[in-house]
Amino acid sequence: MDWIERDLRYNWHPYTQMKDCENLPPILIERAEGIKFYDSEGNAYYDTISSWWCNVHGHNHPKIIQAINDQLDSLEHVLFAGFTHKPAILLAEALVDIAPSRLRKVFFSDNGSTAVETALKISFQYWQNTGRPRRSKFISLENAYHGDTVGAMSLAGRNPFNKIFAPLFFDSFRVPSPNCPHCPMKKTKENCRLECSEPLEKLLRKKNKEIAGIILEPLLQAAGGMVIYPIEYLRKVAELATTYQVHLIVDEVATGFGRTGKMFAVEHAGVEPDLMCLSKGITGGYLPLGATLVTNEIYYAFYDDYTQNKTFFHGHTYTANPLACAAALASLDIFEEERALERISQLIPIFHKKMEGFRHLPLVEDVRYIGMIGALELKSLSGEERMELKVHREGLKEGLILRPLGNVVYLFLPLCTKEEELEEIVHRCHRVLDRLKIETEQNLLTRE
Ligand SMILES: *Cc1c(COP(=O)(O)O)cnc(C)c1O
Numbered sequence: 001m002d003w004i005e006r007d008l009r010y011n012w013h014p015y016t017q018m019k020d021c022e023n024l025p026p027i028l029i030e031r032a033e034g035i036k037f038y039d040s041e042g043n044a045y046y047d048t049i050s051s052w053w054c055n056v057h058g059h060n061h062p063k064i065i066q067a068i069n070d071q072l073d074s075l076e077h078v079l080f081a082g083f084t085h086k087p088a089i090l091l092a093e094a095l096v097d098i099a100p101s102r103l104r105k106v107f108f109s110d111n112g113s114t115a116v117e118t119a120l121k122i123s124f125q126y127w128q129n130t131g132r133p134r135r136s137k138f139i140s141l142e143n144a145y146h147g148d149t150v151g152a153m154s155l156a157g158r159n160p161f162n163k164i165f166a167p168l169f170f171d172s173f174r175v176p177s178p179n180c181p182h183c184p185m186k187k188t189k190e191n192c193r194l195e196c197s198e199p200l201e202k203l204l205r206k207k208n209k210e211i212a213g214i215i216l217e218p219l220l221q222a223a224g225g226m227v228i229y230p231i232e233y234l235r236k237v238a239e240l241a242t243t244y245q246v247h248l249i250v251d252e253v254a255t256g257f258g259r260t261g262k263m264f265a266v267e268h269a270g271v272e273p274d275l276m277c278l279s280k281g282i283t284g285g286y287l288p289l290g291a292t293l294v295t296n297e298i299y300y301a302f303y304d305d306y307t308q309n310k311t312f313f314h315g316h317t318y319t320a321n322p323l324a325c326a327a328a329l330a331s332l333d334i335f336e337e338e339r340a341l342e343r344i345s346q347l348i349p350i351f352h353k354k355m356e357g358f359r360h361l362p363l364v365e366d367v368r369y370i371g372m373i374g375a376l377e378l379k380s381l382s383g384e385e386r387m388e389l390k391v392h393r394e395g396l397k398e399g400l401i402l403r404p405l406g407n408v409v410y411l412f413l414p415l416c417t418k419e420e421e422l423e424e425i426v427h428r429c430h431r432v433l434d435r436l437k438i439e440t441e442q443n444l445l446t447r448e
Pocket residue numbers: 111112113114116145146147148217222223251252253254255279280
């Protein structure tokens with residue numbers, strides 16, 4: 001029996017209709033180097049989506065491997081209650097150092113969803129601990145994504161993936177998202193006055209005494225289709241959070257660690273959140289780790305004699321795993337040593353210019369980009385095979401890993417991508433679109 005048969009015999013893959021594997025089985029990856037994967041037959045694939053948005057400095061990076069190996073020689077794990085270890089101490093220091101200045105404490109967990117759940121529970125309990133228990137609800141944006149646990153899903157925009165779980169969700173408020181390509185207010189760039197923030201303002205004016213916090217993905221609604229919104233909107237939300245004294249919770253799980261061209265997306269807007277959720281790129285994409293950063297004000301609302309019942313009773317078995325912390329420290333070192341942010345500041349304008357080259361194509365409805373992320377919204381081709389599968393399959397033929405979000409094909413490139421590689425990837429994307437176009441035309445013809 002070959003490896004794929006054995007895989008399909010017992011493995012159940014995420015976000016996958018396993019029956020699709022009959023026609024499009026998973027690919028057996030054997031090794032990786034830089035931004036390329038190699039399968040068991042020697043085919044190479046560009047990791048154009050950073051392995052679900054987590055890889056930062058490339059695969060098989062000697063410095064991160066060394067750091068994990070060194071850590072493995074001394075301590076693989078220790079429970080994080082009553083005990084601590086140097087990698088967690090160094091990493092918390094380093095994160096506080098690079099994060100927006102009001103964030104002073106770090107609560108570790110082990111993935112993005114738990115970083116979000118932690119933030120929600122901290123915010124909720126903060127209001128209990130400070131004598132304002134009515135402030136118990138959250139506001140989130142339509143089209144948002146914050147993870148797949150039930151709490152995080154409760155704050156997502158309603159979509160076909162989470163619809164079935166809706167009866168499980170807790171009560172919360174949802175406001176229109178600044179979805180510029182599909183403006184909920186039917187405005188254009190020229191006549192936009194951030195009207196989409198008015199429902200939020202109205203809600204806060206009326207209900208602020210019931211609101212614990214507002215959570216959003218800064219500047220980029222990633223899973224919602226790589227929707228990029230203006231920094232003015234983020235500033236406006238921050239301003240409203242301050243005015244109405246609700247927590248501003250930023251979910252930087254996807255945007256953190258350089259993706260948008262700055263270490264954190266909030267830096268573009270100069271916004272100071274009360275809580276910030278991190279994961280994905282935190283370890284450079286090598287090991288799972290989550291972190292929730294909070295202000296001193298929040299932290300000290302929990303700091304009291306045990307009998308006052310203010311303790312935060314929350315934690316995960318692998319909280320602050322030393323191997324993951326060591327990988328994260330190595331990744332942060334690489335940011336400095338390889339001047340990663342400086343380097344991409346040269347590459348980003350080149351990348352964006354290349355993205356503009358897609359704009360005139362007949363299949364393309366919208367082109368958008370920020371930092372090392374670029375997206376093409378394709379015209380919907382209703383009645384045909386699911387676009388996602390088709391693009392994925394055509395991408396593989398070109399040695400690209402493309403996993404569209406609905407009809408949005410995107411690149412989410414590792415920061416270490418070289419200019420030649422970028423050129424090659426964009427070139428191959430054009431070929432994929434060409435093939436889609438031909439196929440579409442043929443389908444239309446046969447239908448006629
Ligand atoms: C991926 C993602 C999460 C969830 O992270 P997991 O590690 O997959 O649980 C949360 N928020 C945002 C913005 C994400 O993109």
